Amino acid sequence: MPQMPRIPVRLIAGIAAIILLIVLTWTSSYTVQAESEGVVLRFGKFLKTVEPGLHFKLPLGIDKVKVLPTRRQLKLEFGFVTPGYTNPDQPAKDAKEERSMVTGDLNAALVEWVVQYRIDDPKQYLFDVRNPAQTLRDLSEAAMREVIGDRTVDEVITIGRQDIEVSALAR
Structure with a gap:
């Protein structure tokens, strides 16, 4: 019976680290549109308001952002x-x-x-x-x-x- 090649533990750990890094980056960046303002909530409590543009927050649901259209009627x-x-x-x-x-x-x-x-x-x-x-x-x-x-x-x-x-x- 042929034996399957062993995958090094370091390779598996490296792939897992890359996937984790991608997920953390994906869930920590957000964009506020030009006619809006973002309200950042940390664990549901008001933290700050942010102007339009690209911003970063704590990932995995720690910080949540509600975007409201403040510059349009x-x-x-x-x-x-x-x-x-x-x-x-x-x-x-x-x-x-x-x-x-x-x-x-x-x-x-x-x-x-x-x-x-x-x-x-x-x-x-x-x-x-x-x-x-x-x-x-x-x-x-x-x-x-x-x-x-x-x-x-x-x-x-x-x-x-x-x-x-x-x-x-x-x-």
Whole structure:
């Protein structure tokens, strides 16, 4: 019976070391896009924010990075959905229900609107509110329902749109 050649232990250790080095390098580098900022978390706790570019972190899940678009305007749509949206928080869960509102004169109105926002402080965005996008969505819908409930259907559909916008922004 022919005997298989023995592979030297040093060769196996060298290959394992190279593979380990590749994995560590792969999991320790990351890129933050030009319109974003990265929030570095160490074991889930805030460590620092980083500007766009190539960065390094501790590998194997010790450091994690959440990248947030801070230099572009985001939007939430209410009552409709634009095909091909890029913000994962943008689409409404139930656009039909969201746009159906009762006016002050007890008529029904279908209202569609957009809220535009920008993330100024990534740390506050991630840690001061449990679910910032849903909170903004809920607050915007509540404010709009309150404003629409104070108007007649004629104001909502025709002449009062600018006043509605100003009132909603004030709330």
